[in-house]
Every structure is written in C-alpha cells, then in structure tokens.
Amino acid sequence: MPYVRYTHKSLRDMDAIGEYIAKENVQAARRLLRSIKDKCKAFAETPFIGSQRDEFGEGTRVFSLGSYLVFYRPADSGITVLRVLHGARDLPEVFGSEG
Numbered sequence: 537m538p539y540v541r542y543t544h545k546s547l548r549d550m551d552a553i554g555e556y557i558a559k560e561n562v563q564a565a566r567r568l569l570r571s572i573k574d575k576c577k578a579f580a581e582t583p584f585i586g587s588q589r590d591e592f593g594e595g596t597r598v599f600s601l602g603s604y605l606v607f608y609r610p611a612d613s614g615i616t617v618l619r620v621l622h623g624a625r626d627l628p629e630v631f632g633s634e635g
Contacts (some may be wrong), residue, residue, distance in 0.1 A: 538580035539614035540573075549620040553604070568602070575601055576608070576617055583610035592631045593618070 542550075550569055557565035579586060579599060586597035586608065595609045596618065605627075607618040621630060 538577075538583075539611075540576045540580045541611065541614065541616045543616065543618055546617040546620050553620065553622075568604075572601055572604065572606060572620060575599065576606060576615065579606075579608065580614035583608075583615045592627065
C-alpha cells in the first residue's frame with residue numbers, strides 16, 4: 537500500500553494554513569486540510585503524475601488543490617510531501633531560503 541510521508545515543513549505549512557482559515561471558518565479549514573491529505577494519498581498511488589518542477593529541487597513534483605500547491609517527491613512506495621504553499625507566495629524565494 538502506498539504511503540504519504542510528510543516533512544516537518546509540510547506539517548508546519550498545513551498547521552499555518554489551517555489556523556489562518558479557521559479564523560474565519562473552522563469547518564472550511566478542516567475540509568481543506570482533509571482534501572489535501574486525501575489528494576496526497578491519491579498521488580501516492582501514481583507518484584509521477586504531478587508536474588515535474590526541478591527548479592525547486594531535483595525530482596520535485598507539484599499538484600494543485602484550489603489556491604494551494606503541494607510539492608512532493610516520489611519515493612519507493614509512495615510520496616514525500618515537502619511543502620504545502622499558497623500559489624501566490626514567492627515560490628523561488630521560499631525554496632531559495634531553504635538552501
């Protein structure tokens with residue numbers, strides 16, 4: 537069975553997204569986070585289906601869910617989620633600052 541591994545950064549990203557949205561609507565925050573996790577599980581079954589984005593690190597792929605982008609890398613039996621970021625963010629800056 538394919539697995540989804542979340543990095544510490546991706547978990548912090550999702551916590552921040554959830555907290556931000558929950559200020560206005562707790563149920564919407566829960567729905568979005570559940571949707572992200574469900575879509576990650578689906579991508580774990582077909583890890584090479586996402587768009588390749590090597591400019592954010594070799595082997596990095598991405599899929600979108602609404603305004604959010606999920607960056608991941610295929611792994612032996614699933615995916616490793618690297619980051620979950622709003623699409624309006626300065627992505628080269630975010631990834632460049634991770635050095």
